[in-house]
Amino acid sequence: MLSADQKATFARDGYLVLPGFKAAAEIAAARARAAAIVDAFDPAEAGVFSTRDQGARVDRWFLDSGDKVRCFLEEEALDPAGRLRQAKALSVNKIAHALHDLDPVFDRFSRADPLPALAADLGLARPLIWQSMYIFKQPGIGGEVRWHQDASFFVTDPITVTTFWFALEDATRDNGCLWAEPGGHRGPLRERFVRAGDATRLETLDPTPWPDQASAVPLEARAGTLVVFHGKLPHYSAPNRSAVSRHAYTLHVTDATAAYAPGNWLQRGPALPARGFAPH
């Protein structure tokens, strides 16, 4: 489905912006389903209100979420006493990480045409969708995501991870759109997030500094736009201090022809193996 020009742009810049990729009805269905999931979420389950062993419970909430649908709160959602500062619906940072496999609405959203053809055009011969995230970037408290490369979290040999980032609302400089370094995917992988049992650590692989602001470009995107980018593309997003949210949905996809590292935090067992874009 990509033209030769679009493939060349992806190879050169490490990303491609596809406006109008998702129809308004698909976006509305995804947003309504996300709102229902948050409505059913009890923040106490996530351990965020417990003072004793809070860190351990929050870690478990994350580490066990690779094959589940779980809500995570914004860092600034709680007051010093551990209470929500504002309505629950305005406090959730994201829903993750197996929406695409466990929720019928997000299963459809994640595998609808022309996604299988697009993945093939991007060079994913045998795609595996490891992770889905519905990101809220809430008004006022939507947190910053510092410079990083997604391949740090999904190591394969060779590197194959590709990110699919769907704008569900207009993403602008005001509400925390993505920023990326064009061509930066041709540089080294700087870090690697490693899990050993219940312990995780961020290892430095290469001391190359992160890009400075002058070489970053904002990827402003209207609702319905799909941004696809290479796993080594350096990117970040600023905090959202504006009055409007910036909902987005992401998929992280590797190629099964490349070995998936056993040290990656997200592993799938036989009960719910990672699979590609083909419908059930």
Ligand code: FE2
């Ligand atoms: Fe990222």
